[in-house]
Amino acid sequence: MQFLFALRSRGVTDARVLTAMERIDRAHFVKGLFADKVYTDVPLPIASGQTISQPSVVGLMTQALDVSPRDKVLEVGTGSGYQAAILSVLARRVYTIDRFKRLVADARAIFEEEGLHNITAITGDGSFGYPEQAPFDRILVTAAAEDPPSPLLAQLRVGGIMVLPVGQSDAVQTLIRATRTETGYEYEELRQVRFVPLIEGLGD
Ligand code: SAH
DSSP: OHHHHHHHHTTOOOHHHHHHHHHSOGGGTOOGGGGGGTTSSSOEEOGGGOEEOOHHHHHHHHHHHTOOTTOEEEEEOOTTSHHHHHHHHHSSEEEEEESOHHHHHHHHHHHHHTTOTTEEEEESOGGGOOGGGOOEEEEEEOSBBSSOOHHHHHTEEEEEEEEEEESOTTSOEEEEEEEEOSSSEEEEEEEEEOOOBOOSSOOO
């Protein structure tokens, strides 16, 4: 399939990630005007002025997160729900949170339709994480903060991994991987990315 070939050529090589991305059809998450671009490796506009990420970036972030079948994962920034759906194939349980009620409602409906029963979508400010279900084995943030939000670091299990873009919202950001150790956190810079900003408070 052309789509998978494009992902591979951009560095998404993990077999489990590619299988998950083959299984989850991006067409469910992009409606209307941009539907004809759904298998193209570009970010696309969705409701509430947000974007569904570029498929290769979704793949690279998922790969960097190194999810195991027993993991409980938190995603901050549900958006269309595409990334959460891919995570749900790889993990035991996925919690995904967005500040826009409408995006959460739309994503929930797709998860239901597609029989993705291990995802819980929540409306809320994800910069505070989701304390009700902490700690998490993996945390993926799909909106950019200036620094890793400390509540998210605190909600990571020892040995857990968080992947997130950091940097100024209107500039190129750096995708980083934070690993919680017994004594602190180790950080690794992965690549340059561009995400919408992580904004505090709920959306309209
Ligand atoms: N992962 C998404 C794309 C995310 S776009 C997908 O697969 O389609 C980034 C999302 O982060 C937007 O929907 C935006 O509303 C959300 N967001 C920004 N700040 C947030 C916050 N503080 N808490 C929760 N969600 C936030």
